[in-house]
Amino acid sequence: MENRIKEFRTKLGLTQEELAKSAGVRRETIVFLEQGKYNPSLQLAFDVAKVLHKTVDELFG
């Protein structure tokens, strides 16, 4: 699934590790998410969006 997680993460100056820790997942999951190789659950999508101060629609829309 195409998304803008990497773009918003780098804008905030967060590393993948930091984003993963804040969202409660492993770093590999963030890697796969950013590459569009993993479709997250609604809960994880909301968690990532919250950490990046964006809406789910902005991230995945």
Place this chain on the structure above:
Amino acid sequence: MTAKQFKFAQIISAFVIAIAASQSVATNNFLLLVIVVAVAAPILFWVRSQVKEVMADERDYAIGGIAARWAIQVYSFAAVIGMVALYSQRSINPFYEAIASTLAYSTCFLMILYTLIFRYHQRLKFLADKTAYAAVGILLIIVLIIAGIRLFSGEDDWICQGGQWIKHGNPSFPAPQVECRK
């Protein structure tokens, strides 16, 4: 503690348990294995509780589900083929029948267990009625009791008497290879 250190602790525990298991079999002292497992399990649980980072997330659980399903399917398929092959060759070596029976029973048990757990998570988990949980628990206990009675009842077994292995009932496997000392 980091996840890496925990994995290292897991590997060390596995080595220690494997050594204890081999020693137990070699010396016929299974108390050693029980003690080692009884000590190792709480230590591992404690070490696990000290890990602050995320060990597994939703992606791991999803992959784990797929891997478990594949593992069950591959094992069941291989076990059935092995069972048929061994049963057909039991005239060559009587031990083949015992191995085939083990494969057959373990496959059935695995499939029943998988079905029960799957059904539990598919439907019963969402029910507010606690009797459904109790029903699954009771069913599982009944299955285990039946399996236990069948396996440990002593019917159709070899009995050690007067320094010789004597048939009791009609065991489907040959007499044990260990020396009979009663």
